[in-house]
Amino acid sequence: MVRDFAPRVLAWYDASARVLPWRIAPGSDAVPDPYRIWLAEVMLQQTTVAAVAGYFARFTECWPTVADLAAAEDADVMAAWAGLGYYARARNLLACARAVVAEHGGRFPESEAALRALPGIGDYTAASVAAIAFGRPAVVVDANIERVMARHRLIATPLPLAKREIRAALMPLVPQDRPGDFAQALMDLGATICTPRSPVCAICPLMADCRARGRPDIERLPVKPPKKAKPRRHGLAHWIVREERVWLVRRPGKGMLGGMRALPGGDWTDTRPTESGVAEVNHGFTHFDLTLKLVHRESHDAAAEGEWWPISDLDAAGLPTLYRKLIDKMLERDG
DNA sequence: CATACGTGGAA
DNA sequence: TTTCCAAGTAT
Numbered sequence: 001m002v003r004d005f006a007p008r009v010l011a012w013y014d015a016s017a018r019v020l021p022w023r024i025a026p027g028s029d030a031v032p033d034p035y036r037i038w039l040a041e042v043m044l045q046q047t048t049v050a051a052v053a054g055y056f057a058r059f060t061e062c063w064p065t066v067a068d069l070a071a072a073e074d075a076d077v078m079a080a081w082a083g084l085g086y087y088a089r090a091r092n093l094l095a096c097a098r099a100v101v102a103e104h105g106g107r108f109p110e111s112e113a114a115l116r117a118l119p120g121i122g123d124y125t126a127a128s129v130a131a132i133a134f135g136r137p138a139v140v141v142d143a144n145i146e147r148v149m150a151r152h153r154l155i156a157t158p159l160p161l162a163k164r165e166i167r168a169a170l171m172p173l174v175p176q177d178r179p180g181d182f183a184q185a186l187m188d189l190g191a192t193i194c195t196p197r198s199p200v201c202a203i204c205p206l207m208a209d210c211r212a213r214g215r216p217d218i219e220r221l222p223v224k225p226p227k228k229a230k231p232r233r234h235g236l237a238h239w240i241v242r243e244e245r246v247w248l249v250r251r252p253g254k255g256m257l258g259g260m261r262a263l264p265g266g267d268w269t270d271t272r273p274t275e276s277g278v279a280e281v282n283h284g285f286t287h288f289d290l291t292l293k294l295v296h297r298e299s300h301d302a303a304a305e306g307e308w309w310p311i312s313d314l315d316a317a318g319l320p321t322l323y324r325k326l327i328d329k330m331l332e333r334d335g
Numbered sequence: 336c337a338t339a340c341g342t343g344g345a346a
Numbered sequence: 347t348t349t350c351c352a353a354g355t356a357t
Contacts (some may be wrong), residue, residue, distance in 0.1 A: 040353085041353065042353095042354095043353090044352080044353040044354095045352090045353065045354045045355075046351085046352055046353085046354055046355095047352060047353080047354095048351090048352050048353095049352085049353085051352085052353090086354085086355090088355075088356075089354090089355080092355080092356090119355095119356095120354095120355070120356090121355085122354060122355045122356080123354085123355090124353070124354055124355085125353085125354075125355085128353070140353090142352095142353045142354080143351085143352065143353075143354085144352085144353070145353090183353090184353090187353055190353095191352085191353085196350080196351070196352095197350090227349090227350090
């Protein structure tokens with residue numbers, strides 16, 4: 001049965017592939033654009049298809065080619081990424097586009113190794129671009145494929161240790177003729193049938209030889225390490241207004257919300273400020289929860305760099321969601 | 336190997 | 347409301 005693993009997966013994909021803006025439909029003779037494949041793959045890192053769609057449309061309209069993106073202003077790209085999260089991706093996106101232009105003549109390299117050496121491209125993205133854009137028989141392993149394989153082969157080793165087994169199990173199954181479709185097929189399968197909860201095994205093309213099929217503990221696969229409790233931190237943000245404009249700063253290039261426009265304010269600490277504010281939000285980050293309070297200030301530090309931004313045009317500032325939530329709350333209150 | 340790094344939707 | 351977690355990468 002294992003011998004026809006890829007044919008079953010590909011036949012299912014031919015009939016059931018999701019239609020996505022960055023995808024070339026199976027059977028189409030269109031030529032994939034490595035720039036669009038790469039852009040989508042970076043946006044999709046730890047991010048849902050639904051969240052990415054609008055950003056992908058705006059980016060490809062503003063910057064149709066990798067050369068256009070490489071020539072863009074940092075501030076414009078960071079603002080366009082605002083709200084999508086994991087902002088190191090946007091910084092690396094620009095660095096990668098510029099490296100492709102400066103070091104590869106404006107064309108993405110085709111080998112997995114050369115792709116892997118570019119900023120923001122790790123094991124997964126290097127393999128997926130090699131397979132999808134260039135038809136290379138790379139072994140693509142993302143969270144969907146980990147789940148499909150851990151269940152099909154009943155791999156109970158906890159992640160991330162299981163990654164090696166999963167990769168070894170998948171490698172001999174990759175078809176030489178359609179590696180890109182194979183990878184996308186397994187990801188679609190994981191996203192729509194072999195889901196984390198309530199998998200729809202009855203319509204799965206792999207059900208005949210899936211070792212986890214029918215087991216009550218199928219939802220526990222793949223086994224993941226226990227999560228740690230998230231601490232809560234507190235911070236202040238300053239609302240400084242002059243002539244219908246608000247004072248915005250840019251956060252340092254590394255760390256939380258690195259490189260993004262923001263409201264000025266102090267460090268985030270583990271003690272709640274006593275000062276009363278005009279608005280407050282709770283915002284959940286990956287490894288801590290933040291309570292951020294908005295307070296009025298008359299002026300900013302004399303030495304501070306920043307810009308007076310029209311309050312009526314805050315949408316264009318490209319503020320991270322944390323600050324948008326806080327400002328929206330205050331404006332809603334004050335009218 | 337462990338940790339830092341966003342956000343929004345689903346159950 | 348809380349918890350989970352989604353096409354991961356860098357350090």
